[in-house]
Each structure stands twice: as C-alpha cells, then as structure tokens.
C-alpha cells in the first residue's frame with residue numbers, strides 16, 4: 001500500500017486502522033476472535049498502522065483494546081506501527097452515553113500508564129505514544145520531558161499529542177520533537193486545517209481520527225435507527241445522525257456520492273482519499289468492525305486525486321450547508 005510520512009521519519013500505510021470501535025463506543029464489543037482476525041486481515045491487506053489507547057475498553061475490562069491489538073499483532077510486531085495513548089480515563093459514573101473525560105498527565109501517572117500499555121500490548125516498545133488530552137494541571141513541557149526520557153529508555157520510539165492547537169504543539173515540540181498530532185479531521189470537521197502551516201513548518205504529521213465523521217461520510221446511514229440505544233453506541237447521540245441533521249446533510253452526501261461515482265469508488269474511499277491526497281503527511285485511521293468495510297477503506301490508498309481536484313472539493317465543501325458533527329466528549333475541569 002502507498003505510504004504517508006509522519007514527522008521524524010515515521011512512515012505508515014496511507015490508511016491505518018482505528019481499533020477503538022472493536023471494544024468501545026460503537027455498540028457491543030466485537031468477540032475477541034473476530035476482532036483479532038479483522039486486525040490480522042488488515043495486515044494482510046497492507047495496513048501497517050494501528051491505533052489504540054489505554055482507555056479503550058469494555059464494561060468488563062477497561063483496557064481490553066490494547067490486549068486485543070497486542071495479541072493480534074504479535075506475529076507481525078516488527079512490521080507494524082502501533083500507536084497508543086495515555087493521560088485519560090472515562091468518568092463511568094456520570095450516567096452519560098459519551099462519558100466525560102478525566103485527564104491525568106502527572107509524570108508518575110504516565111510512568112504507570114506506559115508500563116501497563118507495554119504489558120497489555122505484549123511488546124517492549126510503543127512506536128508512537130500520544131497524550132490523549134491536555135491536563136490543565138500539568139504543563140505540556142513537563143509531559144514532553146517524560147517523553148524524552150521514555151524515548152531514551154527505548155520504551156517509546158516517538159510521541160504525539162491529540163486534540164491540540166498551535167500553542168501546545170510548539171511548546172511540546174521545543175522540548176522533545178513531536179512526530180504526529182492526532183486530531184479530529186474529516187470533510188465535516190475541517191477546523192484543524194488552520195494548523196497545516198505549523199505542522200508543515202515543524203515537520204509534524206497529522207493522524208486524522210474519525211475521518212469518516214463517525215461513519216456518516218460512507219453514506220451508509222440514512223438515520224440513527226441502526227444504532228443500539230442501550231448506551232453502548234455513541235452514534236445514538238451524535239448530532240450528525242439526528243433526523244434533522246440527515247436533512248441538512250443531503251447536499252454533502254450528494255457531493256460525496258457524485259465524486260465516488262466519478263472515480264469508480266465508494267463515498268468512504270473518496271472521503272479518505274481527499275485527505276491522503278491533500279498532504280503526504282496526513283494519515284487517516286478509520287475504524288470498522290467489518291471485513292468488507294476494512295477492504296473498502298484500505299482501498300482508498302489507491303485513489304489518486306489531483307491537487308486541483310482536492311482544491312475543487314474544498315471549495316464545494318466550503319459552500320455546502322451541513323449539520324453539526326460530533327466534537328468529542330467533555331473534558332472535565334480539574335478540581
């Protein structure tokens with residue numbers, strides 16, 4: 001598969017696999033054997049970039065996703081890039097579908113986290129270790145110093161930051177060079193395009209999470225009826241899937257459908273190809289629990305969109321009315 005270049009020389013397949021939904025936030029967890037098979041199928045299809053986090057888990061095991069990913073990738077460890085994240089837990093007592101996020105980036109907490117992730121992943125190094133959210137009580141410089149030490153100790157090879165803006169990126173990078181920023185980015189969530197000059201200047205990659213706007217851009221969902229309403233599926237409360245939003249998004253879905261037909265591709269593939277072809281340092285990590293969709297999403301790497309076509313899509317997106325898109329769970333204020 002075609003490759004993209006993140007910062008510090010880290011090369012990854014142009015499309016990665018976000019593994020979160022196998023355990024968390026998209027309905028009942030996938031059975032372990034099935035999840036392991038899906039991740040291994042991705043390797044066979046040329047995917048070398050896998051995303052997980054310490055806090056992605058099931059009601060029975062709050063860290064299950066790392067265990068799955070580690071087990072699935074053990075036979076291929078030296079050929080894949082594993083990204084995981086630290087510094088966040090969910091407030092499971094808050095009674096919400098999308099639980100509030102509780103940040104903790106104290107150095108001693110990071111030290112505990114890295115040991116836990118290494119153990120669960122069954123590896124002695126993490127390829128890229130992201131701070132999941134900023135902790136208002138711990139300056140990013142302090143976190144960057146811990147990352148510098150972990151790189152020296154060989155426990156992590158590179159580090160990154162998730163859901164951050166320019167100021168945090170510059171401060172972090174000045175202490176220990178950042179390899180990638182993992183932010184929300186899709187045709188519906190383009191607010192981080194303003195970071196592109198900074199990322200280009202500093203040589204930092206963008207790992208795009210929720211690149212399909214949580215599935216909406218696949219054009220496979222026409223309402224929210226497919227989502228479990230027992231609190232296990234965040235999509236049931238995501239604004240882009242409400243009946244009104246579906247009306248508001250007709251123009252967007254029509255655009256993606258038309259582009260897909262013109263390229264003999266699918267809407268999901270066009271949505272991913274659009275960002276891969278924008279910059280050689282953007283790598284989307286779509287999530288899926290289904291083998292056919294995995295093939296489809298990875299196939300986006302084969303679609304070439306010329307620079308003028310990407311620009312024309314941007315112009316069309318600028319002019320289209322669309323609904324609000326899920327922007328993430330609330331990060332709790334520090335006490």
Ligand SMILES: NC(=O)c1ccc[n+]([C@@H]2O[C@H](COP(=O)([O-])OP(=O)(O)OC[C@H]3O[C@@H](n4cnc5c(N)ncnc54)[C@H](OP(=O)(O)O)[C@@H]3O)[C@@H](O)[C@H]2O)c1
Nearest residue numbers: 018019020209210211212213214215218268286287288289
């Ligand atoms: N850093 C962060 O804070 C953060 C936050 C959220 C996510 N992430 C990472 O980013 C990854 C991807 O984000 P995401 O899962 O939130 O959103 P996404 O990739 O935009 O969308 C995933 C959803 O789309 C559906 N889907 C995927 N491919 C499809 C296709 N070809 N056709 C139809 N439906 C399709 C999936 O359903 P099925 O499973 O049923 O196919 C799933 O519900 C996660 O797995 C996680 O690793 C990071």
